Amino acid sequence: MAILEAAHLAKRFGPVTAVHDLSLTVGEGEVAGLLGPNGAGKSTTLHMLLGLITPDAGTITMFGMELARHRIEVLSRVNFAASYVDLPGPLLVQEVLDAFARLYAVRRPAARVAEMIELLELGPLRRRRVMDLSSGQRTRVQLAKALVNAPQLLVLDEPTANLDPDAGDRIRGLLSRVARESGSAMLITSHNMREVERMCDRIHFMAEGRVVAAGSAEELAGRYGAEDLEEVFLKVARG
Ligand SMILES: Nc1ncnc2c1ncn2[C@@H]1O[C@H](COP(=O)(O)OP(=O)(O)OP(=O)(O)O)[C@@H](O)[C@H]1O
Ligand SMILES: [Mg+2]
Structure with missing residues (x-):
């Protein structure tokens, strides 16, 4: 199909x-x-x-x-990632992913976010503000966000x-x-x-x-x- x-x-x-x-x-x-x-x-x-x-x-x-x-x-x-889409800059990486998990009404959001952090190797960046990240680091956050609802x-x-x-x-x-x-x-x-x-x-x-x-x-x-x-x-x- x-x-x-x-x-x-x-x-x-x-x-x-x-x-x-x-x-x-x-x-x-x-x-x-x-x-x-x-x-x-x-x-x-x-x-x-x-x-x-x-x-x-x-x-x-x-x-x-x-x-x-x-x-x-x-x-x-469905989900989407693009480098030109800005994530909310003042939020921490963990907060952004939590917010999107809730927006998509993901089941067991905390576990899913933890999985995405592991998958995209974002552990060391969890407590960093999105606006402070390098563009490559931001790309990994974008991808974690894009996968959070298992699209x-x-x-x-x-x-x-x-x-x-x-x-x-x-x-x-x-x-x-x-x-x-x-x-x-x-x-x-x-x-x-x-x-x-x-x-x-x-x-x-x-x-x-x-x-x-x-x-x-x-x-x-x-x-x-x-x-x-x-x-x-x-x-x-x-x-
Ligand atoms: N909001 C808009 N207002 C006016 N023109 C637009 C708008 N969005 C896209 N265009 C025009 O539409 C055409 C296609 O643009 P698009 O961004 O889809 O190209 P693209 O294939 O993604 O290119 P690139 O490889 O550079 O990303 C271009 O001529 C662009 O200038
Ligand atoms: Mg384009």
Whole structure:
């Protein structure tokens, strides 16, 4: 069964058509990638899927329910992380996670938060204010928040953009493990082609608001006569 089905989405901002007739499907347990050049419409697409902005056209169905009609029920089973979303700065890491666990009405919130602190190696940062953290540390708090409700669909907008190579590698491993063990579906944007090759079962390439190619990294490389995803990206982006 498809966890997410977006059909014919469109979004304009004044004269800018950010997304144009975009359709994509994410299956149960699938890690899907959304790639494309700066300004292609990736974040806009994610924001529509998260109900943060309303599409001008098209439908979004998750878990067999239409987002527009079952917003609260659908969104309680989804979560999101992005480096540009600010967590409440004056709160302690522990307080932020407690607050989100309560917001999502997580069962046994204290135990779940403790689990997330362990998983993201946040123990030493528990009593630190979010605003005092480095951007890489904040990313780990964002991911702990994003996993706290054990989402069936996890949406990640450039999850490793601020991380050093070691931290990035560990987070990629962790997310792949979570996907495998919990069966959570994920939809990830990234400009790191090796990350996408390693993590994503299926990749949707966007250009100018549309999905122009989709498939596994190997399928796409084959189709475009490319060595790897980096070369596919350059070929697609340069038309
Ligand atoms: N709130 C907004 N108001 C006006 N234009 C917007 C708004 N949000 C996005 N856009 C425009 O829509 C287009 C798509 O932007 P979007 O952020 O979705 O791209 P992206 O694929 O996520 O790019 P990047 O890789 O740089 O993150 C861009 O031209 C952008 O300027
Ligand atoms: Mg973006």
